[in-house]
Each structure stands twice: as C-alpha cells, then as structure tokens.
Amino acid sequence: MPLWRVITALGITQIIGWGTTYYALGALSIDIAAERGWSKLLIFGAFSLALLISGFISRAAGRAIDIHGGRRVMAAGSALAALGCLILSFATQPWIYVSGWLVLGPAMRLILYDAAFPSLAQVAREKSRRSISYLTLFGGLASTVFWPVSHYLSQAIGWQNTFLVYALLHLVICLPFHLLALGRGDEHLALEEDGATKPTVTPILSGPDRNRAMIAFAAVLALNGIVFSSISAHVVPLFEGLGFNAGSAVLLAALIGPSQVASRIGDILAGHHVKTMTLGLIAVGLLPLALLIFAGGSFALWAALVFALLYGMSNGLMSIIKGIVPLSLFGRQGYGLVLGTLTTPQLILNAIAPTLFALVLGEVGPQNGLLVGLFFGLASFAAMLWLARKYPR
Numbered sequence: 001m002p003l004w005r006v007i008t009a010l011g012i013t014q015i016i017g018w019g020t021t022y023y024a025l026g027a028l029s030i031d032i033a034a035e036r037g038w039s040k041l042l043i044f045g046a047f048s049l050a051l052l053i054s055g056f057i058s059r060a061a062g063r064a065i066d067i068h069g070g071r072r073v074m075a076a077g078s079a080l081a082a083l084g085c086l087i088l089s090f091a092t093q094p095w096i097y098v099s100g101w102l103v104l105g106p107a108m109r110l111i112l113y114d115a116a117f118p119s120l121a122q123v124a125r126e127k128s129r130r131s132i133s134y135l136t137l138f139g140g141l142a143s144t145v146f147w148p149v150s151h152y153l154s155q156a157i158g159w160q161n162t163f164l165v166y167a168l169l170h171l172v173i174c175l176p177f178h179l180l181a182l183g184r185g186d187e188h189l190a191l192e193e194d195g196a197t198k199p200t201v202t203p204i205l206s207g208p209d210r211n212r213a214m215i216a217f218a219a220v221l222a223l224n225g226i227v228f229s230s231i232s233a234h235v236v237p238l239f240e241g242l243g244f245n246a247g248s249a250v251l252l253a254a255l256i257g258p259s260q261v262a263s264r265i266g267d268i269l270a271g272h273h274v275k276t277m278t279l280g281l282i283a284v285g286l287l288p289l290a291l292l293i294f295a296g297g298s299f300a301l302w303a304a305l306v307f308a309l310l311y312g313m314s315n316g317l318m319s320i321i322k323g324i325v326p327l328s329l330f331g332r333q334g335y336g337l338v339l340g341t342l343t344t345p346q347l348i349l350n351a352i353a354p355t356l357f358a359l360v361l362g363e364v365g366p367q368n369g370l371l372v373g374l375f376f377g378l379a380s381f382a383a384m385l386w387l388a389r390k391y392p393r
Helices: 003-022 024-036 040-056 058-068 070-089 094-111 113-139 142-157 159-181 185-193 207-233 235-241 246-254 256-273 276-296 301-330 335-390
Strands: none
Touching: 003 024, 003 070, 003 094, 003 113, 003 142, 003 159, 024 040, 024 142, 024 159, 040 058, 040 094, 040 335, 058 070, 058 094, 058 113, 058 335, 070 094, 070 113, 070 159, 094 113, 113 256, 113 301, 113 335, 142 159, 142 256, 207 235, 207 276, 207 301, 207 335, 235 246, 235 335, 246 256, 246 301, 256 301, 276 301, 276 335, 301 335
16 A cells, blocks of 8 residues: 555544544533533543553553554554443443543553554654654644534534444544554564665664663653643633633634644655754754743733744644654664653653642642743753754764
C-alpha cells in the first residue's frame, strides 16, 4: 500500500480514536451527569483511572509492538476500544460506567499516538519523520470533529447510544484499517536484516549516554505534560477566574485548537529545514514563553490572546517531537519499547495533574497557579536545552 494511503488510513483511526475516548467526556459529561445524577468526581475519576492504567501498561504495549508489529497490536486495541464503548452504552449503574473506562484505559494506549508512531515507523522506515508529522495533523482534528458530532448525537439519540455508535466506528472502520494499512513488525525486521532496506534514521546513542538521554527526554515530556494536562482540563474556568467573561473565556479556549493544527502544518511545510533537536527546543520553549507573556502582560486580553496561540502551537509541536526525537536519538530498533518507557511518567502524571492543579487553584488562585505551571515549563525547557546541547545532531 502506498505510504500516503497508510498515513490517511491511520490518520482516520486517530481522529476516531481520540474523539471517542480522550475527548468523549468533553462533549458528553454534562448529559451523563444530568441523566444519571452522578457527580463529576465519578464521571471524570473513572477517566483518570483509565489514563493511569494506560501509563502503567505503556512499556508492555511498546514491547508488544516491537515483537508482534503494530498491525496486530492496534487491531487488538480497536477491538478493546469497541468493547469499552459497548460497556459504556449499557452504563445504568456507576460500576458499569467505571468498568467501561477500565477497558478503555489499555485500549487508549493501544490505539493513540504512542502506539501509532512506532507502528507507522515500521511501515514508513526512512520516511518516518515526515510521516509522523502528517499523522499528527489528522489527530489534531479529533476534538474539532468529534465535540460537535458527539453533542449532536447525544441530543438526538442519547449519550448511551452515542457510545454504541463509537463502538461500531471502532469495529467497522478502525479495526479493518489497522489490519489493511499496517504491516507486521517481524516482516520489516526481516527485510532490514536481509539488507532490503537501509534505514537513514540510525541510533547515535548507546550505553550511559543512551540512559542519560532517555532520563532527560522522559523528564521533558513529564514536566511539560504536567502543565498541559493541568491547564487544558481547566482552561475555561481558568480564564474566567482571571476576570474574563464566559464568552471571552470560551473564545480564548477555542483559539488553542486551530493554533495546534497551524503549527503542525508549519512543520510539514518547513520542518525539513529544521533540525530535530531545534524543533524540540521550539516546541518546549513556546510553553514557558506563553506563560511569561501572559503573566508579564498582567493577564490582560492581548496577553491572553498571545498565550492561547503560543500554548496551542507548543502543544501541537510537542506531539511531533515526542515521536521524532526518540527516533533520531535511539533509532527504529526497539522504538516501541523506547517510546513506551519515555511516556510512562507522562501518562501517569497526566492522569493525576488535573486534580492536583484544581487543589492549587483553590489554594493560591489562577494567577499563582499559572506561575506554578511556569516553573514546570521552565524545568522542562532546561532539560530539553541540556539534551540539545549534549546531543546536537
């Protein structure tokens, strides 16, 4: 299958995967609470538990992709996601609802970026870097597509039937696409051993250098993820707490998505002129810069606009560098396990950080809460700066 068809097929599965799992409650949580009378703690707590499970199995999932290939692993993830959504469609009791998310936790790890990147690399080989950039462009459309679609479906057929539609999407579209578009990891490993392909992305680190680089980049992802997951979970009430009215808060939050997509388009158009580590510095550095401008501008409207745009651009590029920096430093061999190891702390902290940030906001207020975020953003940038200076290739 031509590579562009592989990317398109996998991109469609990413839109569905993100939209029906990670972004689902953004559109459906109000309807679930209104119909069932469940608390937000239950509704979002089950989702946080799913993210924790996703983090705990990250290394095992990455190793499975290396051994069995992305085709089998992502197809199994689609089946598991369909099962989780099916359980949620029958969630008349809290324990059924929680059970659905317990199934979706490992499913998310097997169908989203952290599984898609190494699976795509097995097919794209020397074209992996640009292929990952194109794939993230599809994923960036997930919330734009699925928030209005999910809202419409929930109003028309109810939130439970909406999850039933989600299950069908995973079975009818995602599962066949994964089976048709992706190859087996052992097939491509055999080709490389026979000399049929000559990868241009080769590892440059081994031994102690490799370990130090892995620790540093894991810190970059984890510290950066703390800020993004915290702010993203509270973005509208955060703007309102800073004095913006509800309409302005929603408008500012809405700017983040398009700026994510714009930054990824920019990388596709001009990324071949930018070294991987330089792109990493830009992606990580935009976050503390956005927070510094917001705070330095006394949280005024103009500063909020700049913050929303830079914040979205940083988030958009972070998805790319999470895939390409490990590929550049450590190569394609064992890429699934490497990525699974690097993202484990990030996934676990992403599940915990929004709750902790809510406590911080309650104690010190939104302005000081953003300054706490600035501290973690600067720490992430410092780790990335060390990595780029130590291994500038």
